[in-house]
Amino acid sequence: MNRFLEQRVGFAMLSLAALAVVAPILLVIGAIVVRGIGAINWEFLTAVPRSGMKAGGIFPAIVGTLVLILGTSLAAIPIGVGGAIYLSEYARDTWLTRAIRLAIVNLAGIPSVVYGLFGLGLFVLFLQFGTSIVAGSLTLAIMTLPVIISTAEEALRAVPTEFRTVSASLGGTRWQGIRRVVLPQALPGIITGVILGLLRAAGETAPILFTVAAFFLPRLPQSAFDQTMALPYHLYVISTQVPGMPPQIQYGTALVLLALVLSLNVIATMIRSSFRRRRQW
Amino acid sequence: MLIPTRLARLRKIRRPRSSSVSWGRWTEFLIESLIRILGLSTIGFVLLIFLFLLKEGVPVFLRVTPANLFGARWYPTFDLFGTMPLLLGSVLVTVTAIAIALPLGVATAVFVREVAPGWAREILKPMIEVLAGIPSVVLGFFGMTLVAPLIRTTLGAPTGLTAFTGALILAYMSLPTIISVAEDALDAVPKSYRDAGLAMGATQWQTIWRVVVPAARSGIITAVMLGMGRAIGETMAVMMVTGNAARLPLSLDAIFRPVRTMTATIAAEMGEVAQGSTHYHALFGIGIILFLVTFVINLVAAPAIFAKRRRGGLR
Numbered sequence: 001m002n003r004f005l006e007q008r009v010g011f012a013m014l015s016l017a018a019l020a021v022v023a024p025i026l027l028v029i030g031a032i033v034v035r036g037i038g039a040i041n042w043e044f045l046t047a048v049p050r051s052g053m054k055a056g057g058i059f060p061a062i063v064g065t066l067v068l069i070l071g072t073s074l075a076a077i078p079i080g081v082g083g084a085i086y087l088s089e090y091a092r093d094t095w096l097t098r099a100i101r102l103a104i105v106n107l108a109g110i111p112s113v114v115y116g117l118f119g120l121g122l123f124v125l126f127l128q129f130g131t132s133i134v135a136g137s138l139t140l141a142i143m144t145l146p147v148i149i150s151t152a153e154e155a156l157r158a159v160p161t162e163f164r165t166v167s168a169s170l171g172g173t174r175w176q177g178i179r180r181v182v183l184p185q186a187l188p189g190i191i192t193g194v195i196l197g198l199l200r201a202a203g204e205t206a207p208i209l210f211t212v213a214a215f216f217l218p219r220l221p222q223s224a225f226d227q228t229m230a231l232p233y234h235l236y237v238i239s240t241q242v243p244g245m246p247p248q249i250q251y252g253t254a255l256v257l258l259a260l261v262l263s264l265n266v267i268a269t270m271i272r273s274s275f276r277r278r279r280q281w
Numbered sequence: 282m283l284i285p286t287r288l289a290r291l292r293k294i295r296r297p298r299s300s301s302v303s304w305g306r307w308t309e310f311l312i313e314s315l316i317r318i319l320g321l322s323t324i325g326f327v328l329l330i331f332l333f334l335l336k337e338g339v340p341v342f343l344r345v346t347p348a349n350l351f352g353a354r355w356y357p358t359f360d361l362f363g364t365m366p367l368l369l370g371s372v373l374v375t376v377t378a379i380a381i382a383l384p385l386g387v388a389t390a391v392f393v394r395e396v397a398p399g400w401a402r403e404i405l406k407p408m409i410e411v412l413a414g415i416p417s418v419v420l421g422f423f424g425m426t427l428v429a430p431l432i433r434t435t436l437g438a439p440t441g442l443t444a445f446t447g448a449l450i451l452a453y454m455s456l457p458t459i460i461s462v463a464e465d466a467l468d469a470v471p472k473s474y475r476d477a478g479l480a481m482g483a484t485q486w487q488t489i490w491r492v493v494v495p496a497a498r499s500g501i502i503t504a505v506m507l508g509m510g511r512a513i514g515e516t517m518a519v520m521m522v523t524g525n526a527a528r529l530p531l532s533l534d535a536i537f538r539p540v541r542t543m544t545a546t547i548a549a550e551m552g553e554v555a556q557g558s559t560h561y562h563a564l565f566g567i568g569i570i571l572f573l574v575t576f577v578i579n580l581v582a583a584p585a586i587f588a589k590r591r592r593g594g595l596r
Contacts, residue, residue, distance in 0.1 A: 105583045105586055118333050235419065
């Protein structure tokens with residue numbers, strides 16, 4: 001019976017390990033919700049920061065993050081979906097294709113702060129965009145590409161080959177088949193990938209540190225070449241750079257950022273699971 | 282009278298059709314070329330990133346002597362650019378993080394894949410996805426305000442902002458990567474292995490640890506490597522909780538003292554340097570090191586990632 005006892009102890013330890021993984025996640029979310037919820041009110045969400053960011057709201061940071069998400073998606077969606085179409089529909093298994101895949105794996109692994117350096121070197125200085133929404137969005141877009149490409153490619157590959165064959169048999173060209181048949185079928189999967197990529201961009205601080213983020217700018221950005229505040233950087237600033245910050249504002253900002261990112265996460269998961277339940281093939 | 286009408290009719294029918302066919306061919310050609318370019322663009326981006334890191338980073342290797350660059354003191358204001366403390370700081374924090382995350386991650390992956398009842402899996406998997414989605418600055422904030430004081434009081438140390446605090450946060454940040462890759466590795470072990478183990482009279486527990494996990498070994502090594510890649514490149518959380526003291530972490534209690542990583546150095550100092558100064562180039566030099574380290578890690582791990590894709594990823 002000894003080894004069955006061993007099994008029981010072993011399984012108990014495994015579940016303890018799983019608990020040790022999950023419990024801190026709940027703790028982080030719980031602590032931020034409980035301590036931050038008191039700060040959330042209409043003024044906090046819609047007013048500009050006042051008295052050295054110690055009062056008022058975080059409206060410019062919220063808008064800044066939304067603008068960055070928009071800018072990132074404008075650049076990342078066409079490139080990412082196009083790249084995924086190439087890999088799934090056109091590319092053959094050549095050394096070039098393998099090089100592309102290697103490049104995607106490596107893009108995914110490059111540290112976010114290195115993206116920041118790159119954005120500073122290329123967009124801010126070399127192309128002279130200055131620290132601007134354009135520079136920040138493009139930096140974030142390149143960072144999100146691997147996520148978008150690999151999820152979109154999986155979604156495209158999941159569409160059965162018959163769909164393409166039938167389209168071709170009706171006289172459709174390859175591109176017509178992709179546009180009218182394959183893409184619509186893969187759309188929910190692609191959207192999931194895009195959202196997952198964008199939520200990563202929304203929460204990142206290091207790539208926007210030197211490319212777009214403003215320490216304190218109590219107004220909305222005026223143009224695409226303007227700086228802007230952003231939620232993650234704002235949280236960093238008020239929790240490390242400003243002495244005597246009221247904790248409630250810090251936790252409130254963390255809560256808004258967390259809520260934004262997690263709600264995007266939930267939306268992506270919902271699209272994916274409803275799509276899996278509905279699909280016929 | 283008749284002929285021009287017929288001609289006109291012919292033109293009316295023919296012209297649009299023929300032009301629309303060639304127009305269609307043209308757009309098709311244009312679109313396919315565009316897609317090809319977009320497909321190739323990722324290679325371009327990797328090259329571009331490396332190129333600009335080199336462009337801004339190489340001058341430091343020309344301006345600063347190697348003895349200084351690999352020295353033990355990082356005091357840019359006194360022209361001392363010793364990267365050793367930062368390099369060892371990154372290594373210390375990363376290795377400790379993996380030492381925490383590896384057993385936790387593999388155990389969780391085994392639990393999810395082999396043992397857990399359906400309902401537990403339904404809770405665990407989304408929770409791990411949520412963890413992957415929490416922004417690093419939020420985890421850093423949590424670590425600063427709640428974990429660090431806890432560590433200070435339990436250690437009785439002057440500060441809770443230590444290498445260990447950073448490693449703890451980093452361990453949780455690399456867990457989603459480790460768990461999902463390890464899970465894929467376990468998934469790839471054929472069912473017949475498990476059946477054979479059980480048929481020999483081994484318990485499920487014995488089968489898992491003596492057959493399934495060893496068979497998934499290479500995948501688990503990949504998981505650890507990708508987790509390390511995540512951990513060494515992590516910036517904000519580490520910067521917020523490790524205390525950022527640039528000294529060699531060589532004493533025995535180094536893990537419970539403040540430390541500074543390469544990433545945190547770039548993030549903290551780039552905002553204050555003059556563009557074109559040696560310090561500016563030195564930060565890009567650190568960026569080159571980080572790029573190369575993660576590049577090598579991913580290059581080695583790539584075959585395993587591709588193998589997973591060939592088996593069909595979407596589950």
